[in-house]
Amino acid sequence: MIKAVLFDLDGTLLNRDESVRMFIERQYDRLAKLIGHIPKDQYVSRFIELDNRGYVWKDKVYQQLVDECKIADITWEALLQDYVREFKNHCVPFPNLNEMLKELKSNHLVLGIISNGYGQFQMDNIKSLGIDQYFDTILISEWEGMKKPDPKIFLRALEKLKISPNESIFMGDHPENDVKAAQHVGMKGIWKRDFHWDHVEADSIVNDLSELPLVIVNLSK
Structure with a gap:
């Protein structure tokens, strides 16, 4: 029994797959003034790839994303804090x-x-x-x-x-x-x-x- x-x-x-996609698309929209030099599709797809279905923690993901995409107007730490703060709103x-x-x-x-x-x-x-x-x-x-x-x-x-x-x-x-x-x-x-x-x-x-x-x-x- x-x-x-x-x-x-x-x-x-x-x-999680749908939640991550929704979050990262909306993160791009919220922060477009700071990261808008990167095409949205590129930002979204690369984040999802680096995330590896959650098996890579986001400090590593954002560090690499900032480096690859030459993001200068916002730090990877700020992007990470946005993730920690906002992800729950996209579950x-x-x-x-x-x-x-x-x-x-x-x-x-x-x-x-x-x-x-x-x-x-x-x-x-x-x-x-x-x-x-x-x-x-x-x-x-x-x-x-x-x-x-x-x-x-x-x-x-x-x-x-x-x-x-x-x-x-x-x-x-x-x-x-x-x-x-x-x-x-x-x-x-x-x-x-x-x-x-x-x-x-x-x-x-x-x-x-x-x-x-x-x-x-x-x-x-």
């Missing part, structure tokens, strides 16, 4: 996010998030999505002093929820950091399909968040 469902954030609940959820979470809570499941990243930044994004009230525990790697795929962060979350691994599932988009790492500690690993990966071995695969409640029913049999 499944009693707890834990989630990754970026690429699972938060459509795009995947379809059916709130409906799915409401259904899981109505089924008396306890819910959690385990996310790699900076603590306040990720918490701001969770609150921006309007979903923080659904979760019984939220673990963010900076605040925990460990990150996925370290098994200890999964076990810490389960301890907080007072749930054993075989009574829980974890859903995420990354084959190693999410699916295999969760399976390694005895949880069911659910893959939220991501076009960056061809095939992932998982206990179940979800294309749309609305599919998850039925997946949980089937795994509970």
Whole structure:
């Protein structure tokens, strides 16, 4: 019987690709007087490329962007602060996010998030999505002093929820950091399909968040 469902954030609940694109386009528009010598398409596409789906922190991204694009009227530090301050205003959820979470809570499941990243930044994004009230525990790697795929962060979350691994599932988009790492500690690993990966071995695969409640029913049999 499944009693707890834990989630990754970026690429699972938060459509990070769309959120980043929306943010960087609007950053260009806000700061056009300072960076307008660069074509918008170039600024946007190069930022997304350097960002590498969030695996490169933005201090490195902006330093390189300023250097490559010969930006002189604003510092990389100011661009970074704009990112930290404004990104939360551009968070795009995947379809059916709130409906799915409401259904899981109505089924008396306890819910959690385990996310790699900076603590306040990720918490701001969770609150921006309007979903923080659904979760019984939220673990963010900076605040925990460990990150996925370290098994200890999964076990810490389960301890907080007072749930054993075989009574829980974890859903995420990354084959190693999410699916295999969760399976390694005895949880069911659910893959939220991501076009960056061809095939992932998982206990179940979800294309749309609305599919998850039925997946949980089937795994509970």
